[in-house]
Amino acid sequence: MPTLTRRRALTAAAALTAAAAAHTGTAAAAPAGHRHHGSPEPFDEVYKGRRIQGRPASGGGHHHGTGYAVLVDGVELHVMQNADGSWISIVSHYAPVPTPHAAARAAVEELQGAALLPFPAN
Amino acid sequence: MTVRKNQATLTADEKRRFVAAVVELKRNGRYDAFVTTHNAFILGDTDNGERTGHRSPSFLPWHRRYLLDFESALQSVDASVALPYWDWSTDRSARSSLWAPDFLGGTGRSRDGQVMDGPFAASSGNWPINVRVDGRTFLRRQLGANVRELPTPAEVESVLSTVIYDMPPWNSASDGFRNHLEGWRGVNLHNRVHVWVGGQMATGVSPNDPVFWLHHAYIDKLWAQWQRRHPGSGYLPTAGTPDVVDLDETMKPWNDVRPADLLDHTAHYTFDTD
Numbered sequence: 603m604p605t606l607t608r609r610r611a612l613t614a615a616a617a618l619t620a621a622a623a624a625h626t627g628t629a630a631a632a633p634a635g636h637r638h639h640g641s642p643e644p645f646d647e648v649y650k651g652r653r654i655q656g657r658p659a660s661g662g663g664h665h666h667g668t669g670y671a672v673l674v675d676g677v678e679l680h681v682m683q684n685a686d687g688s689w690i691s692i693v694s695h696y697a698p699v700p701t702p703h704a705a706a707r708a709a710v711e712e713l714q715g716a717a718l719l720p721f722p723a724n
Numbered sequence: 725m726t727v728r729k730n731q732a733t734l735t736a737d738e739k740r741r742f743v744a745a746v747v748e749l750k751r752n753g754r755y756d757a758f759v760t761t762h763n764a765f766i767l768g769d770t771d772n773g774e775r776t777g778h779r780s781p782s783f784l785p786w787h788r789r790y791l792l793d794f795e796s797a798l799q800s801v802d803a804s805v806a807l808p809y810w811d812w813s814t815d816r817s818a819r820s821s822l823w824a825p826d827f828l829g830g831t832g833r834s835r836d837g838q839v840m841d842g843p844f845a846a847s848s849g850n851w852p853i854n855v856r857v858d859g860r861t862f863l864r865r866q867l868g869a870n871v872r873e874l875p876t877p878a879e880v881e882s883v884l885s886t887v888i889y890d891m892p893p894w895n896s897a898s899d900g901f902r903n904h905l906e907g908w909r910g911v912n913l914h915n916r917v918h919v920w921v922g923g924q925m926a927t928g929v930s931p932n933d934p935v936f937w938l939h940h941a942y943i944d945k946l947w948a949q950w951q952r953r954h955p956g957s958g959y960l961p962t963a964g965t966p967d968v969v970d971l972d973e974t975m976k977p978w979n980d981v982r983p984a985d986l987l988d989h990t991a992h993y994t995f996d997t998d
Contacts, residue, residue, distance in 0.1 A: 697919045
């Protein structure tokens, strides 16, 4: 499993800054009260050498009403909430897990160190 | 007339022709367009919004039409080819002839999941993974690693015995045949097979693995078996359902075909067991 190198950490940090700026922009344009009640708690950790983050999000059109964004090393991972409250991601689409945090960890396991590609460009 | 056969019964020549046609679609670029379409619906189908390809009643007719398009593309290369199906309740081992080097190749190596044999191994040069969600460009599998067991015949039987096609709220929370076959509830048939194969098959770009078509051809066959079992049960809902494809509404991306047009598979192909 790869370790979090200084270079990778800096790259992730730069991507996060850009992502945060983008979110600020869309949030300002989004209608008030878009965020769902009971949205999962944010998280931010290094898991198996990858930085995974999750946070409430609004607008942008990529969240399909989940109101929640997950990032792996600063690249957004497409996640979706099922009707029963469970979560899936684009790299683990047929195996629901209880939380977006668990979906992020499952994605790190699946990626085996590979870089996630931004969507919908992929 | 196209006859879809159990993959386990294919002759060496039938396997060779199927593989060659698939590889030709990959070479000429048509294959990857199918992967792109599937991923677009995976991303767009949501439980509380518009849903067409997955987690909805039209999961079955949508995939029936999608497979018909793919089969037609194969037949434009070699008119003798039909989609085989994989009965994973019977051929439930990584030692099945399905995974032999003369057909789909086997599981991936442990280090990175890379498939190392068969016509779709990266080393063949014939199978680049272009439509992808991560940086890896080689076909991957981890047969049986993420879930131990494929569904059993008894589990298939329990789902086939369900009388009602689908039920409100017409999504991943539904009771009824469609959602139990799809796998979001209950013993889990279709979803579990994707997870059992692993690699790209477990992702939104699952048609990158040619076993996708054989898996869905069997899901499609189970729909036909269910119809024979329950002649009084029809596709639901029949009208007026927001975000959901009713019986007589057209389906994206084709916009010219309705579930009602796809209920009878014998208009398009038969199975070796019909």
